[in-house]
Amino acid sequence: MNDTPIHELMACPKCDALHRARHLAPQERATCARCGALLIAPRVRSFLHVVALSFTAMILMVGAVFFPFLKISTQGMSHASSVFEVAMAFSEGWLAPLSFAVMALIVGLPVLRFSALIYTLWPLANGRPAWPHARRIFRLADQLEPWSMAEIFVIGTGVALVKLAGLATVSLGPAFWAFGALIIVTALKNAFLSQWTIWDAIGQS
Template sequence: MTDSLANMIACPKCDALHRIPHVEKGARARCVRCDTVLMAPRDGAMTRIVMLSATGLILMIGAVFFPFLELNVQGLGRKSSVFDAVLAFSDGLMLPLSFAVAALIVVLPIMRFMALIYVFAPMALGWQPARGAREVFRLAEVIRPWAMAEIFIIGVAVALVKVAGLATVTLGPAFWAFVLLVIVTALKDSFMCRVTVWQTLNQRRV
């Protein structure tokens, strides 16, 4: 009984039972009922995820501390970093919003990158999964919708248009670091298939 259960998979979105098919590298298996992608193994996906996450981490450090935007009006200038944007809500009632913004655009994306490196680096090297890899990967999946770096970038673009009439705005190095960060995040997520990751984690476990 247990053996036959291991050969089946229930679609996480609609509960339809399937026999686990053999899926070629680069191909996908979809649920027959709701079309959800069940398995999508890729060649070297683990290595790519680790490398992209590491790149993301480095870019994030640059994005936080380098000047982000620079504003000039009639000789008055002001540089601001992502850190300043976080502190924008720091007085009085709005202080919690400052924490929330910090979490959404900096802390959670960093946590997610670190979690993915922790889970995938040993796997990419062909080692056994790190201790607690399951919990860490589950945490990374919970964080996923709350890591909003890419939305922040669109927000910056909108803000630029709003102040364009008022002042001259120059984009700082951190802005470009953030743009790269968004591309890296999108690429990384495209290599990751949750069910496939779990199956691999399970196979490599002692």
């Protein structure tokens, strides 16, 4: 591998093992020799999968935000709240920035990221040239990934539930399961997404 030009080398996104990149036939895929992570995805099919899963995630996001998330009952009284209602409860006074940050991290950034992926991949999945600024928009989607907080939100809620369970009867609403489905859909989407394949397709078009 010592005589391979640097632009032909690609590092595994999971374990950093170096491989020599080459163009594959549309249906071929390449995985890491060391850890098995996806390196190069079969192009059109994987783009369609990512677009479809991003749409699914956005629809689930609507349910996760506006459907009841938790129902708390104690001594004959009960109250069900959605994530949106909880965030809006703090939207006035000195907690307003917190309310804004919660909505931005749980809802805004993931939606922005899904939209950026759809914008980048939709024309490529249909065999058309990339839309204008696809490079910049796909880089944005990439940079937002560490800030998508839906998983952390659900884990945090789980911890809070364990603590609440002694004080009141807590039941989970449809939004909790929508968040759960969202995490699975996001993980599936990441499994189909190959950075190298997408950059290569943007570069060619």
